[in-house]
Amino acid sequence: MIWSGDKMDFVASVVSGIATLTQTLEDGRTQMVGLLLPSDFVGRPGRDRAAYNITATTDILMCCFRRKPFEELMDRTPHIAQRLLQMTLDELDAAREWMLLLGRKTAREKIASLLSIVARRDASIRHRGNGNSLTFDLPLTREAMADYLGLTLETVSRQISALKRDGVIELTGKRHVIVPDMERLLMEAGDDSDGGLLT
C-alpha cells in the first residue's frame, strides 16, 4: 500500500480490516513494528514522509484527512491532541511489551504470546467471555507471524505443530484455532502476570 519514504500528505484512521507496519534492512530482513486494527491511527502530524511500509493483509477501509487541515484542526481543538496522546501512549506500551517478547522470549513463548493476544482481542470484540475454551481465526499468514515475532516461518510452523502435539491448542484447517485451556496457553506465554494490554 505505502512504502517507507513515500510522500504521505494525509493521516488516517482504520475503519475496518487489518494492516501491518514493517521496517526492513536493505538485505531484505523485515520486522513488523505495528499492527493496525480498526480504530487505530496512521500517520503523524508534522511529518510528510512515511517512516514504515504499510501493508494491508485484508481488504481495508480507512478514513483519511489531508494533513494540513488536520493539523489546523488539532491546534483549534485541544481535546484531539489529548486523545491522540492517550492512543500513542498505549501504542508505546504495546511496543515495549513487544520488545520484551523480541529480546527475551523463546520461540515457543513467542507463539503462545501471539496466540494469547489474538485470542484476547477476538474475545473482546465478540465478547464471548465463556471462561475456558476459546476459538478464533488467525488473521495472519505464517510468514506474517514470523515477521511479527522475529522468527522464520519454518520455526513458526514447527512451534505451532509442537503446541498442537502437546495439547495446548487444536487446529481445524490451517488458520482456525481452538484453545481448550486459556490458562495453560497463558502459562506457555511466559508472562502469567495477566498484563497483556490490547490496543
Place this chain on the structure above:
Amino acid sequence: MIWSGDKMDFVASVVSGIATLTQTLEDGRTQMVGLLLPSDFVGRPGRDRAAYNITATTDILMCCFRRKPFEELMDRTPHIAQRLLQMTLDELDAAREWMLLLGRKTAREKIASLLSIVARRDASIRHRGNGNSLTFDLPLTREAMADYLGLTLETVSRQISALKRDGVIELTGKRHVIVPDMERLLMEAGDDSDGGLLT
C-alpha cells in the same frame, strides 16, 4: 529507584544523569525498554502505577510534579499536550527502530548499532563535528548493554572484542571508545540509511 507496580503519584522530567526502563519476566530474564536521558519525560498522565522498573545508572536529578496538578495544568494548556505528543511519537519511533534491532539484527550488528547511537548522541551534545575519528565513554555496563540488546553479557563482551580486533573501534580502558571511521561503524550496524540514497 522505582519498581514496576509501585504507586507513582508524580510525573517527572530528567534534568541530568541517566536512567533505564526495564521489564522482566518472572524467571528473571530482563529487557531494557527505554533509556531516560536529560530532557526525557517519565510517567504517564492518567496512570497511577509504574509499568516498568526504573533504575538510575548514574546519579540523577529529576524535576517532579505531582500528577493531579499536572493533569489539570495539561487541561488548561493545550500546548503541553501537543509537546508531549511530539515527544511520545519520537519515543515510539525509537521503540520501533529498536524492535527491528531486537528481532532481526545479529549480535555484531546490535553492538555496532548501540555504539553508533551513543556516538551520535555524544557528538551532538558536545558538537565536535570533526568528521571522522570520534571518541566517547560508554555510560553502561556490559550487563546493561546486554539487557538493552537482548543478548548475554558474555556475547556483548565477545563482540566488542571482535570489533576491536577487526579495527572497527579502539578501546582505552574498558569504557572509553575511539571510532577511527564512523562510516565503517555505520556499515557494521546494518542500516546505512544515513540519508536514504542508494547508488
Place this chain on the structure above:
DNA sequence: TGCCTTGCTTGATATGGGTCAAATCCTGGT
C-alpha cells in the same frame, strides 16, 4: 598489605533456531 567485590574477558561445550530442500495441502482459474 591482603582480602573481597564488582566488572570484564575468555574458553569449552550445548542447543535453539536458522537454512536449505522437498513433500503436501489448498484454492482459484480454465
Place this chain on the structure above:
DNA sequence: ACCAGGATTTGACCCATATCAAGCAAGGCA
C-alpha cells in the same frame, strides 16, 4: 476435473549465541 501457484509442513544439518566455568584487573576497605 485438472492444473498452477501459494501456503504450510517436515526433515536434515549447521551455526550463532547461550550456558557454564574459570580467571583477570581494579578499587574499596579492614
